[in-house]
Amino acid sequence: MPSLPLSLSLSLSLSLVLWLGLVSGAQAREVELSGQIDIEMQHFPETPADPEQHKTYLSLGAEPEWYKQWDGGDNAVVFRPFLRTGNHDSHRDHVDIRELNWLHVGDGWQVRSGISRVFWGVAESQHLVDIINQTDTLEGADDEDRLGQPMVNLTLIRDWGDLSLFWLPYFRERTFAGDEGRLRPQPAIETDRARYESGAEQAHQDFAIRWSHVIGPMDLALSHFSGTSRDPILLAETDRSGNLVLIPFYEQIEQSALELTAVQGDLLWKLEALYRDGRSDDYWAAVGGFEYTLVGVMDTAADLGLLLEYHYDERGEEATSPFQDDLFLGLRMGLNDIQTTEILAGVILDNESDAMLGFVEASSRLDEDFRLSLEWRTFKDLETEDPLFSVRRDDLLLLNLAYFF
Amino acid sequence: MPQVFKRLIPLLVVFIIPSLHAQAPSPEERGLEIVTEADRRDQGWQDSRVDLRMVLKNAHGDVSERELRSLSLEVDGDGDKSLTIFDEPPDVKGTAFLSFSHPVGADDQWIYLPALKRVKRISSRNKSGPFMGSEFAYEDMSSFELEKYTYRYLEDETLDGTETFKIESTPVDEHSGYSRLITWYDQQEYRPQRIDYYDRKNSLLKTLTFDDYQRYLEKYWRAQTMSMVNHQTGKSTVLHWGTYQFQTGLDDQDFNRNTLKRIR
Numbered sequence: 001m002p003s004l005p006l007s008l009s010l011s012l013s014l015s016l017v018l019w020l021g022l023v024s025g026a027q028a029r030e031v032e033l034s035g036q037i038d039i040e041m042q043h044f045p046e047t048p049a050d051p052e053q054h055k056t057y058l059s060l061g062a063e064p065e066w067y068k069q070w071d072g073g074d075n076a077v078v079f080r081p082f083l084r085t086g087n088h089d090s091h092r093d094h095v096d097i098r099e100l101n102w103l104h105v106g107d108g109w110q111v112r113s114g115i116s117r118v119f120w121g122v123a124e125s126q127h128l129v130d131i132i133n134q135t136d137t138l139e140g141a142d143d144e145d146r147l148g149q150p151m152v153n154l155t156l157i158r159d160w161g162d163l164s165l166f167w168l169p170y171f172r173e174r175t176f177a178g179d180e181g182r183l184r185p186q187p188a189i190e191t192d193r194a195r196y197e198s199g200a201e202q203a204h205q206d207f208a209i210r211w212s213h214v215i216g217p218m219d220l221a222l223s224h225f226s227g228t229s230r231d232p233i234l235l236a237e238t239d240r241s242g243n244l245v246l247i248p249f250y251e252q253i254e255q256s257a258l259e260l261t262a263v264q265g266d267l268l269w270k271l272e273a274l275y276r277d278g279r280s281d282d283y284w285a286a287v288g289g290f291e292y293t294l295v296g297v298m299d300t301a302a303d304l305g306l307l308l309e310y311h312y313d314e315r316g317e318e319a320t321s322p323f324q325d326d327l328f329l330g331l332r333m334g335l336n337d338i339q340t341t342e343i344l345a346g347v348i349l350d351n352e353s354d355a356m357l358g359f360v361e362a363s364s365r366l367d368e369d370f371r372l373s374l375e376w377r378t379f380k381d382l383e384t385e386d387p388l389f390s391v392r393r394d395d396l397l398l399l400n401l402a403y404f405f
Numbered sequence: 406m407p408q409v410f411k412r413l414i415p416l417l418v419v420f421i422i423p424s425l426h427a428q429a430p431s432p433e434e435r436g437l438e439i440v441t442e443a444d445r446r447d448q449g450w451q452d453s454r455v456d457l458r459m460v461l462k463n464a465h466g467d468v469s470e471r472e473l474r475s476l477s478l479e480v481d482g483d484g485d486k487s488l489t490i491f492d493e494p495p496d497v498k499g500t501a502f503l504s505f506s507h508p509v510g511a512d513d514q515w516i517y518l519p520a521l522k523r524v525k526r527i528s529s530r531n532k533s534g535p536f537m538g539s540e541f542a543y544e545d546m547s548s549f550e551l552e553k554y555t556y557r558y559l560e561d562e563t564l565d566g567t568e569t570f571k572i573e574s575t576p577v578d579e580h581s582g583y584s585r586l587i588t589w590y591d592q593q594e595y596r597p598q599r600i601d602y603y604d605r606k607n608s609l610l611k612t613l614t615f616d617d618y619q620r621y622l623e624k625y626w627r628a629q630t631m632s633m634v635n636h637q638t639g640k641s642t643v644l645h646w647g648t649y650q651f652q653t654g655l656d657d658q659d660f661n662r663n664t665l666k667r668i669r
Contacts, residue, residue: 032669034498069669076667103667108658110667119523144521155663162663214513214662219526261526263511268528295534296582303534336535338461338469340497368469371496404495 035064035080038402044182046393052179059086063098076103084139091178091191092138098148109156115148118166120210120223122261122270123287125309125328125348126321129257129272131225132208134172141183141377141396147172161213168206171228174248185234185246185390194248195235196228197279204228204252212259221259229253229278231320253278267292270309283314285321289328305332307346317352322387325351339365354381357388366401373400436556436572443595444551450625452478452655456647461539464639470494471537477548478655484508485548486660490668491537501665504529508552509577517665524662533582540611540633540642542582545602553577559587564599568592583610594618596626604637611635621649 042057061084069076080099086092101114118132127143132151139145150170156163173194177184198204206227213220232248239245257274271288289309297304307330311323330346341364348357358380363373375398382392430438459471472493478486484506491500499519506512512529532544554574562571569589576583587601597615604610615628631644658664 034495036496067669073667073669076669105667110663117522119521121523122525157658157661157663162661212662217511217513219662263513263526263528265511266528268526291528293528301535301538336538338463338467338538340538365494365496368494369496402496404498 030069032067033064034067034405035062036402036404037062038400040086040398040400042182043397043399044394045397046395048182049186049390049393050179050188053182054088054180057086057088057092057182059084059092065099074105077101078103089178089181091176091181094136094138094175096136096147100148108158109154111155112151112153115150116153117146117148118151118153120221120257120259121272122219122259123272123289123309124270124291124307124330125346126287126311126323128285128287129223129255129259129274131230131255131257132166132168134174134230136175137183138175138177138181147175161211164208164210164212166206166208166210168208168227169203171202171204171206171250173202173250174230174232176248182394183391183396187244187246189234189246189248190239191248193245194232194250196249197251198228217263219259219261221257223257223259225253225255225257227252229276233280233320251278251280266294281315281318283319285311285313285315285319285324287311287323291332301336303334303336305334306330307332311348317385320387322350322357323348327351341365350386353383353386355383355386355388356380369404371402371404373402374398375400432558433556435558436574439558439570439572439590439595440554440556440574441551443590443597444549446595447625448479450479450622451652452476454650454653454655455627458645458647459537459539460643460645462641462643469538471539473537476655476659478657478660484512484550486657487548488660488665488668489546499669501668503660503662503665504547505660506548506550508550512547515662515665517668522666524665532578532580540635540640541644544576544581544583545613545633554586561592562589564589567598569598594626596628609636619649622651625649625651 038061040059040061044055048054063080063082065078065080067076067078078099078101082096082098084092084094097115099116101112101116103110103112119130120132121127121130133146133149135143136145136147149168149172152167154165173191176189176191179188204227206225208223208225210221210223229251232250235247235249237245237247253276255274255276257272260271262269268291270290271286273284273286275284276282287309289307292306294304307328309328311326311328313319313321313324316324326348328346328348330344333343335341343360343362345360346358350356357377359375359377361373361375363371365371375396377396379388379392379395382389455475457473457475459473461469461471470493471491474490474492476488480486487504489502491497501517503515504512514527514529515524516527517524532547533542535541536543536546554576557573559571559573562569569591572588572590574586574588582605584603584605584607586603588597589599590596591598596618599615600613601609602611602613612634614632616632617629618626619629620626627646627649629646632641634641
């Protein structure tokens, strides 16, 4: 009886909606429905490395959010599903629950239980220490889109800082573009055949702790993570027909990290550093630099931010990250106009080769409820041993029009 | 003139004239006195919550609106803490701005970006930048602290039928976008009625007018409408404040970086 799952899921959704109080007409802000729907075009001007790949991709995305709070916000639930569907690459048709959690706030503490997103870090050009949530590489090349992570997170808010404890009972595998998709290694990654160091695989229980504090002009955080690495090692193997395939392998790691921001006049200093110990390697890595802001440039209302960050990875050429000895230079421009127009442009230069990654991201509001975003990325002079070599022909022009409600 | 009086003249010059002079305060002292009184009358409100609608208009008359909520906390012996949450336009919904102001030195400021769930520290030195694309600079929106300016009383003036004190304020912070401000306080209640802002080149930049004053808790006056006109660009911004709620029980924990992530 094929109609049963559909009617069941419909009635489930309906009862969820009723429970969230959308139909009961509760007071403003106690219950909210908001979110966004977008249409996106990605265009890769260069001929793909693999004939299965395409030049132009179109897709449709949706990310609604239901929110309900009671007891003046001491209890709240949020449900934020995510969906993208497009032509060509079947992997890009994906659904995720970005958030589905219950927050309870006590006096000097709070607990969030369920699927959620937690951001750690201070740098702009790389998110080095951000480890709680898995990266959704299908949604962007900047490592800022993450999958929802199941967790129980207790935070104590004290005079000596905020202490956050995490229990992460289920592991999310990284998403990768499929055979027909761009911005992927060659050959495509066989995500179905992912392997783990731990016999518990995705059911391995991960834990993390983070202390953060404000000390005058300085924000400081120290953290430790124990569990399954979010970054897979790609194993090159042959399948039954003798073709080369890449298989993600997830190690067990211990990671200790530091995050620091310090304000000094117009300068904002930033540093992220980590030490990671795993089966294949133990190493330390860091990203640090500054942001300097000029206000009212050339007698306009605009402000201009100058960014400089340096990336270091002790593993050097062996690093799984492309940023082992690289310099990031960036410009951030906020026009401070009615449309809130923002432009971020930058280059990441590899100090050990001529490799260069350049990008421009710009966005502006149209009417009151739309936002148009434009993104351009280019890869230059990548060497064969560079982790980015496989995307050398994947210069990208992206146009996204989002409607917010 | 008797000899004895002639001898007294130097004494008169040395002692009596300066002391007579001391009786009439200098314009600086008079200015500080008036602003201190205005500040004193606005103390003890503890905390407040209010909704705000901003109407931005450019020189062509195009209009755009923003909706925000603002929470404030009075802090003993330091500047106020404030939290501003953006509700409209929808693409910036959930963005929040946390500020700990200090009478002396730079304020501590953070911005919360909901798409990334990221709390980001920002440099507060650049206070002259526009707030949300409006004609209000960050420094116009931040809480008033007596120590942030030096004062000079200029004159009494009748402004639209109201008797006012006209005071010149000079920002202490060299990073302020202004060379000076002229503020008109009404003599009855010591409420600002109008402020003229002069840019760093000392040209008139903006005028802020306060309207529809309402009294809360029988003591605290709040202008329900504030209109800022930029004379150099022809743009304007009007703030329409909702009904203020005072003493709602907010405390330090409601103005924490962690709270930013759960604020709605």
